[in-house]
Amino acid sequence: MNRVKEYFQTLAEKHHMLQHREYQPHFAYLNDEMNMLLPAQMGYPFVLLSHSGWQVTGDDARRQWNIVLSVLDHVSDTGDELEKNQAVARCQRILDDLLSRATSFTEKSSAKWLRGIDLTGAQGMMIENEADALYGWAVTFTVSLPWCREINTSSWDDLRLLDNV
Numbered sequence: 001m002n003r004v005k006e007y008f009q010t011l012a013e014k015h016h017m018l019q020h021r022e023y024q025p026h027f028a029y030l031n032d033e034m035n036m037l038l039p040a041q042m043g044y045p046f047v048l049l050s051h052s053g054w055q056v057t058g059d060d061a062r063r064q065w066n067i068v069l070s071v072l073d074h075v076s077d078t079g080d081e082l083e084k085n086q087a088v089a090r091c092q093r094i095l096d097d098l099l100s101r102a103t104s105f106t107e108k109s110s111a112k113w114l115r116g117i118d119l120t121g122a123q124g125m126m127i128e129n130e131a132d133a134l135y136g137w138a139v140t141f142t143v144s145l146p147w148c149r150e151i152n153t154s155s156w157d158d159l160r161l162l163d164n165v
Helices: 002-014 081-102 105-110 112-116 157-163
Strands: 027-029 046-056 062-074 117-129 134-146
Touching: 002 027, 002 046, 002 062, 002 081, 002 134, 062 081, 062 117, 081 117, 081 134, 105 112, 112 117, 112 134
Parallel strands: 027 046
Antiparallel strands: 046 062, 062 134, 117 134
């Protein structure tokens, strides 16, 4: 999952509407408590990435991760419908850009793991968080990544004993 997180963070750094920087964050990975940022600490618009678990696929060599990718923007607390609609449209455009780039032939050629992104059946949901004046979009999709099932002998006392036989 680290490479997925790093990839989308890099896209957030490069996208002209985001330009994520450490001192002005526009990206957060919600499964990593160390990087969890409150919306008040984020630059707007911002990208949130998380996963809700994984399943092992039929060949037992890959994990299929359930990914949630969101783009949110802030409107003034008295934001009118036009401002809300503009924020939602801006977030949809950014989300489309991120997914288009991640699934492009060029990107898949340079980072082969991106071939594991599957948008079949992806669910897009509009987000309306009036309490925090945040509006945008989220999409759920899957990414299939190699699962290294190599046994780490330093993790098992009984395997060390076998070496001495």
